Amino acid sequence: MNHPYRPLRLLVFWSTITLFTLVTAAAAIRLFFHQ
Amino acid sequence: MGAVIFAIFYLIALGFWLWLVGFVGSIIAVAAGGAFAFWYCAIYMKILGQVMAARHSTLSPPIKHQPSTSPAKGEKPAYRHYFSGQAWVDLRHVLSKAKDECVATFARAARRVNELWFNPDHHAAVWPFMWAAGIVSWVGLLLGIAGGTLLVLVAAAIHVMVVGLSLVMAWTAIGLLRLLDTALLRSKGIRISCPSCFKRVNYPSYDCPSATCTIRHGDVRPGRYGVLRRTCVCGTQMPTLILLGSYKLEAFCPACTKPLVSRAGTAAEIILPVFGATAAGKTRLMLAITTALDELAAEHGAVVSAADNETQREYNKLKPVLVRGEDTPRTTIALSRALSFYVAPASGARRLYRVFDAAGERFDTSERLQELQYLAIARSFILVIDLLSVNAFWDSLTKNEQERLTSVRLTFRQPEFVFQQTLQNIEVMGGTTKRGRLAVALSKADLVRGVSVLDGVEQNSDSIKALLDDRLGLGNMLRVMQQSFGRVKFFFTAAVVNQCGAVDPSIRPLINWLLRGENLQLEPAATATAIEVNS
Numbered sequence: 001m002n003h004p005y006r007p008l009r010l011l012v013f014w015s016t017i018t019l020f021t022l023v024t025a026a027a028a029i030r031l032f033f034h035q
Numbered sequence: 036m037g038a039v040i041f042a043i044f045y046l047i048a049l050g051f052w053l054w055l056v057g058f059v060g061s062i063i064a065v066a067a068g069g070a071f072a073f074w075y076c077a078i079y080m081k082i083l084g085q086v087m088a089a090r091h092s093t094l095s096p097p098i099k100h101q102p103s104t105s106p107a108k109g110e111k112p113a114y115r116h117y118f119s120g121q122a123w124v125d126l127r128h129v130l131s132k133a134k135d136e137c138v139a140t141f142a143r144a145a146r147r148v149n150e151l152w153f154n155p156d157h158h159a160a161v162w163p164f165m166w167a168a169g170i171v172s173w174v175g176l177l178l179g180i181a182g183g184t185l186l187v188l189v190a191a192a193i194h195v196m197v198v199g200l201s202l203v204m205a206w207t208a209i210g211l212l213r214l215l216d217t218a219l220l221r222s223k224g225i226r227i228s229c230p231s232c233f234k235r236v237n238y239p240s241y242d243c244p245s246a247t248c249t250i251r252h253g254d255v256r257p258g259r260y261g262v263l264r265r266t267c268v269c270g271t272q273m274p275t276l277i278l279l280g281s282y283k284l285e286a287f288c289p290a291c292t293k294p295l296v297s298r299a300g301t302a303a304e305i306i307l308p309v310f311g312a313t314a315a316g317k318t319r320l321m322l323a324i325t326t327a328l329d330e331l332a333a334e335h336g337a338v339v340s341a342a343d344n345e346t347q348r349e350y351n352k353l354k355p356v357l358v359r360g361e362d363t364p365r366t367t368i369a370l371s372r373a374l375s376f377y378v379a380p381a382s383g384a385r386r387l388y389r390v391f392d393a394a395g396e397r398f399d400t401s402e403r404l405q406e407l408q409y410l411a412i413a414r415s416f417i418l419v420i421d422l423l424s425v426n427a428f429w430d431s432l433t434k435n436e437q438e439r440l441t442s443v444r445l446t447f448r449q450p451e452f453v454f455q456q457t458l459q460n461i462e463v464m465g466g467t468t469k470r471g472r473l474a475v476a477l478s479k480a481d482l483v484r485g486v487s488v489l490d491g492v493e494q495n496s497d498s499i500k501a502l503l504d505d506r507l508g509l510g511n512m513l514r515v516m517q518q519s520f521g522r523v524k525f526f527f528t529a530a531v532v533n534q535c536g537a538v539d540p541s542i543r544p545l546i547n548w549l550l551r552g553e554n555l556q557l558e559p560a561a562t563a564t565a566i567e568v569n570s
Contacts, residue, residue, distance in 0.1 A: 004266045005098075007125055008087040010117045014201030021204065 071179025
């Protein structure tokens with residue numbers, strides 16, 4: 001029986017969001033300290 | 036002699052073999068060990084793929100929190116979201132399966148090595164050759180296991196990190212989404228209330244969108260049952276927030292389970308309670324206001340539409356009564372549903388205009404009055420006064436006027452009583468009127484027009500107020516009104532339609548004043564003011 005979780009899709013989705021957030025946060029921090 | 040020569044050759048051959056095994060064999064063993072390590076890694080990746088990508092019961096671990104159609108207390112008939120437990124179950128499952136398969140692979144390889152190099156069936160003379168090769172094979176095997184285990188641990192660590200970060204991100208998203216939704220609703224002044232039980236609704240309940248499922252989901256907001264979407268026990272997905280589109284689903288009141296309006300939570304509400312004595316003309320006025328609102332909207336490019344089927348049905352039933360000039364049916368004492376309309380002005384935000392009518396008998400006792408919960412959350416109110424019910428007014432009429440009007444004098448309940456009773460109960464229910472607006476509508480203006488006591492009374496608020504204060508002795512009630520409400524205005528209203536089917540113009544100033552108080556303007560400000568001043 002199939003069940004509704006799609007872990008690979010979920011992990012890729014949330015990892016991408018995490019990565020994007022971390023990169024944005026790092027860029028923001030870098031910009032803040034360079035000013 | 037032969038034996039000595041054999042022994043010499045044997046030792047030379049053994050020495051060469053040991054050199055070969057030690058030098059070349061070691062290289063082969065290290066390479067084989069490396070390959071073995073990657074084989075381990077491939078096993079891990081294969082199982083990871085099976086569990087993560089191909090979701091099937093034979094390959095996947097069991098669901099940690101299997102939902103039920105009749106859930107236990109605190110549980111809901113929906114799947115918990117992946118990062119609320121299942122992600123760790125999957126991770127443990129992958130590790131455990133990979134470990135089992137790696138151990139089995141190692142056992143197979145070890146058996147092959149032992150069968151090949153440590154087989155006692157061989158002649159004893161070849162044992163040293165075999166053992167040497169066997170020992171080198173074992174070294175390669177152990178190197179492979181060590182390297183493979185290391186690679187698998189690195190892969191597992193990456194998996195753990197990805198799951199951990201995703202979990203943190205998902206729960207952060209849950210908090211942020213809830214915050215954003217609340218902030219958006221607050222900033223737009225959107226609050227949801229039930230048109231049937233009149234209670235404030237924290238968040239609507241929704242029916243599962245599947246045609247074959249009858250499950251109703253309470254509080255679908257992001258949480259352990261879903262971040263962006265909730266998965267019903269039947270497998271159907273639904274959005275978790277109004278912001279994400281849950282307003283498209285059929286919404287219900289979590290308190291009384293009755294249906295809310297369609298697209299609940301997408302427009303700020305204008306709650307308009309109409310109160311007054313029995314037969315004061317509340318229902319008729321409510322109907323006239325709604326019809327006039329429709330006319331006003333059509334003239335100024337706005338759109339008024341019924342927000343639910345009950346409203347459409349009720350309006351279709353009552354409007355012909357108003358048009359034909361017949362008496363509206365008496366409102367039953369039972370709690371009746373509000374009439375709800377969406378008003379979309381030509382520019383600006385759409386609003387949910389909601390008018391509440393209750394039988395006059397409800398205002399006789401506090402117990403019944405307190406069931407009208409909407410009084411506690413409304414900011415605008417309409418008090419309907421039938422002048423014919425005011426003893427001072429009736430006594431001021433001439434004999435002829437009394438004879439003419441006696442058949443339409445249907446109520447004897449004095450307006451002070453209804454007003455005081457309602458105000459008192461609003462305060463008891465926790466409502467506040469200090470910043471509210473009270474429109475006092477003197478109904479049946481078409482019937483009392485031209486009577487002697489109204490000589491010199493103009494169609495404006497101050498003049499009507501003076502009439503009530505000076506000639507009808509309602510000064511005390513007026514003073515309480517002024518003290519209790521932020522703004523009070525008086526109107527003569529005739530809830531009738533003319534021969535062309537248009538609602539009497541006396542209704543418009545009332546609507547304009549009430550809607551302006553709710554920051555909704557259908558008519559250009561200049562026009563609205565002009566009408567109001569002239570009236």
